[in-house]
Amino acid sequence: MTVVTRDAVTLAPFGVPEPELQYSAGTPAIAAVDLVREYPRKRKDPVRALQGLSLTVAQGEVHGLLGPNGAGKTTLVKILSTILLPTSGQATVCGHDVVRHGRDVRELIGVVMGGDRGLYTRLTGRQNLEFWGALQKVPRKVLRSRTEHLLERLGLAAKADARVETYSRGMKQRLHLARGLIGDARVLFLDEPTMGMDPVAAREFRKLIGELRDEQRTILLATHDMTEAESLCDRVSFVRDGTVVATRSPHAVAGLVSAVQGLELDSADAALAATLAEVPGVTSVTTDGATTRILVRSQDDFPRLLHLLADHGVTSLRTLRPSLEDVYVRLIGDRGLEV
Amino acid sequence: MNLLLIIRRAFWLGARDYTAIFTWKTWLTNWFVRVVAQVSFFALIGRMLGDPGQTQFLLVGNAVLLAAMVGMYAVNMVSWERNAGTLPLLAAGPTHPAVVLTARGSYLILDGTLSASGALLVTAHLFGMPLPWPRAAIVIALIAVVAASAYCFGILAGSLLLGFRSIQTIVTNVGLVTLMTLCGVNVPLDFYPEPMRWVASVLPLTNGLVAVRLAVTGQWQAALFPAAWEALVGIGWLTLCLLMVTALVRRGRRHGTLDYAS
Numbered sequence: 001m002t003v004v005t006r007d008a009v010t011l012a013p014f015g016v017p018e019p020e021l022q023y024s025a026g027t028p029a030i031a032a033v034d035l036v037r038e039y040p041r042k043r044k045d046p047v048r049a050l051q052g053l054s055l056t057v058a059q060g061e062v063h064g065l066l067g068p069n070g071a072g073k074t075t076l077v078k079i080l081s082t083i084l085l086p087t088s089g090q091a092t093v094c095g096h097d098v099v100r101h102g103r104d105v106r107e108l109i110g111v112v113m114g115g116d117r118g119l120y121t122r123l124t125g126r127q128n129l130e131f132w133g134a135l136q137k138v139p140r141k142v143l144r145s146r147t148e149h150l151l152e153r154l155g156l157a158a159k160a161d162a163r164v165e166t167y168s169r170g171m172k173q174r175l176h177l178a179r180g181l182i183g184d185a186r187v188l189f190l191d192e193p194t195m196g197m198d199p200v201a202a203r204e205f206r207k208l209i210g211e212l213r214d215e216q217r218t219i220l221l222a223t224h225d226m227t228e229a230e231s232l233c234d235r236v237s238f239v240r241d242g243t244v245v246a247t248r249s250p251h252a253v254a255g256l257v258s259a260v261q262g263l264e265l266d267s268a269d270a271a272l273a274a275t276l277a278e279v280p281g282v283t284s285v286t287t288d289g290a291t292t293r294i295l296v297r298s299q300d301d302f303p304r305l306l307h308l309l310a311d312h313g314v315t316s317l318r319t320l321r322p323s324l325e326d327v328y329v330r331l332i333g334d335r336g337l338e339v
Numbered sequence: 340m341n342l343l344l345i346i347r348r349a350f351w352l353g354a355r356d357y358t359a360i361f362t363w364k365t366w367l368t369n370w371f372v373r374v375v376a377q378v379s380f381f382a383l384i385g386r387m388l389g390d391p392g393q394t395q396f397l398l399v400g401n402a403v404l405l406a407a408m409v410g411m412y413a414v415n416m417v418s419w420e421r422n423a424g425t426l427p428l429l430a431a432g433p434t435h436p437a438v439v440l441t442a443r444g445s446y447l448i449l450d451g452t453l454s455a456s457g458a459l460l461v462t463a464h465l466f467g468m469p470l471p472w473p474r475a476a477i478v479i480a481l482i483a484v485v486a487a488s489a490y491c492f493g494i495l496a497g498s499l500l501l502g503f504r505s506i507q508t509i510v511t512n513v514g515l516v517t518l519m520t521l522c523g524v525n526v527p528l529d530f531y532p533e534p535m536r537w538v539a540s541v542l543p544l545t546n547g548l549v550a551v552r553l554a555v556t557g558q559w560q561a562a563l564f565p566a567a568w569e570a571l572v573g574i575g576w577l578t579l580c581l582l583m584v585t586a587l588v589r590r591g592r593r594h595g596t597l598d599y600a601s
Binding site for chain 2: 107109
C-alpha cells in the first residue's frame with residue numbers, strides 16, 4: 001500500500017501511468033484511474049484526448065498539470081468538473097464518483113477558466129457573484145457577506161458596481177476566481193487562469209492562489225506557465241498525449257532527467273570555450289558576462305569534461321540543476337510550433 | 340425554498356441584463372413606439388377595408404402577437420448563454436441548468452405582457468375601440484398567460500437550436516411568421532383545414548388569442564376555457580423544455596459539446 005502525503009514523491013516511473021493508489025491518510029481530493037476520453041469523428045477514427053490517464057491529488061494539495069496544447073489537460077479538468085463524461089476509467093472528487101455522483105461533486109467544486117468568457121459582461125461584478133452564489137445554493141445572508149468579502153479580498157471592491165465589460169483582463173480573471181470561490185469550494189479547478197494577463201497582474205493572481213493554498217483548499221492548476229507551477233504547486237504532473245508521464249514536486253523534478261544538467265564557471269576565454277564546445281557530449285557553451293555555462297547531454301559526459309577543465313587550470317565551478325522548464329522540454333519533447 | 344431563491348435571483352439578473360439594453364426611456368421611445376406603430380399599421384389595413392370588425396380583429400391579433408414575439412426572444416437568451424461561455428459553468432454547478440435557463444429569461448414574460456397590453460390599450464384608444472378598465476384587467480391577465488406560454492415555447496426552441504447557431508435567426512423568424520400565420524392573428528382559424536387547426540391549437544398564442552378576443556367583447560366567462568387551454572399548452576412546452584435542456588446537458592456531457600474554451 002502506498003501512503004501519500006503532501007510532500008511525498010510517489011510517482012509513476014517515467015512513461016508508465018501511475019497505478020491505482022490506496023490511501024491511509026484520508027480520501028484523496030482527486031483520484032483518476034485509467035481515464036480514457038475519445039471524441040468520435042465522422043468517417044474517421046476517434047480522437048483520443050485521454051489515454052489511460054491516472055492521477056491522485058491529496059486534500060489541500062496544489063497540483064499543477066503541465067503539458068502542451070492538446071495534451072489532455074482541459075479534457076481532464078472537464079471530466080473532473082462533470083462537464084464531460086469519460087469514455088472509460090474512473091474519477092472521483094473527495095470520494096464522489098464524477099459520473100455516478102455528479103451532483104455531489106458539483107456541490108464541492110469551483111471551476112475557474114482563463115480568458116474573457118464565462119461571465120455575464122452586461123452585469124456588474126457584484127451581480128455576477130450574487131447570481132453564481134445563488135446557483136451554488138449559498139444562503140442569502142451568507143451570500144451577501146461573502147460577496148463583499150471576496151470583492152474586497154480580490155481587489156474588486158472599487159469596481160464592484162461597474163459592468164464587467166469595463167473590466168481589464170486581470171480584473172476579469174480575479175472575478176473568475178471570486179466566482180469559483182463564492183460557493184466556498186473545497187476543490188478548485190483552475191484552467192490556465194493567468195492566460196493573457198500582464199506580468200504584474202499574473203503575479204498578484206498567483207499571490208491569491210498562494211493564499212488559497214494556505215487555506216488548505218485543493219487546487220488543480222492546468223497551466224503552460226512554468227514559473228506559476230514552480231511557485232505555486234506542491235506537485236506537478238507532466239501530461240503528454242493524454243497520459244501522465246511523470247509527477248514530482250517542483251523541487252524534485254530535476255531527478256526525472258538527470259541530477260545535474262551542466263556546469264557553470266567563471267568566464268572562460270574564447271579559446272577554452274571553443275575547446276569545450278568540441279568535447280563529445282557537450283550540447284552548448286554560452287558565455288554571458290562573467291560566467292560560462294556548459295550543458296551536457298548526460299552525466300556520463302562529465303568525467304571527460306572535468307578532466308579537460310582541470311587540464312586548463314579551472315578549479316572553481318558550480319553544477320547546474322535543470323529548471324522545471326528544462327524538465328518540461330525533456331519530458332514533453334520540443335515540438336516547436338507543432339500542435 | 341432554495342429553488343425559489345434561485346428562480347428569483349435568476350429573474351432579477353435577467354431583468355438587470357435587460358436594463359443594460361433598455362432604460363425605461365429608450366424602452367418607451369424606441370421599443371414601445373415601434374410596437375404601437377406595428378399594431379396601428381395592421382389596424383389601419385382593417386380600417387381601409389371599411390369594416391370595424393376587421394379593424395378590431397387585426398388590432399387585437401397583432402397586439403397579442405407582441406406577447407408571443409417577445410417570448411420568442413428567449414431563443415436569443417439561451418444562445419447568449421452559450422456565446423458567453425457560461426453554459427458549461429452552469430452545467431458544473433449544483434443547480435440544474437434547466438432551472439436557471441428557464442428562470443433567467445422570465446423577465447421576458449413581463450416585458451411581453453407590458454408591450455402587448457400597452458400596445459393594445461393605446462391602439463384601442465386611437466382606433467376608438469372601447470376597452471373599459473375591469474375588462475382591460477382581464478385582458479392583461481390573459482395576455483400574461485400568452486406571454487408565459489410563448490416564453491416556454493421560445494426556451495424550448497432556443498435549447499433545440501443551441502447546436503445550430505448559424506441558422507438561429509432564420510429559425511426564430513420562421514417561428515414568428517408561423518405563429519403569425521397559423522395562430523389566428525391576421526387570418527381567422529376556421530380558414531385553415533382541420534389538420535392545420537390542430538397544429539395551431541398546440542402552439543402558443545392560438546387559444547390565448549381566442550380568449551383575449553372573447554374578453555375584449557365582454558365574454559370573459561367564455562374566455563376561461565381557451566385561457567386554461569393556453570396555460571396547459573404553456574405547461575406542456577415548459578415540460579418539454581425542461582426535458583430537452585436536461586437531455587441536451589446530458590448529451591453535452593457525453594459528446595463534449597458543453598465547451599467553454601475561447
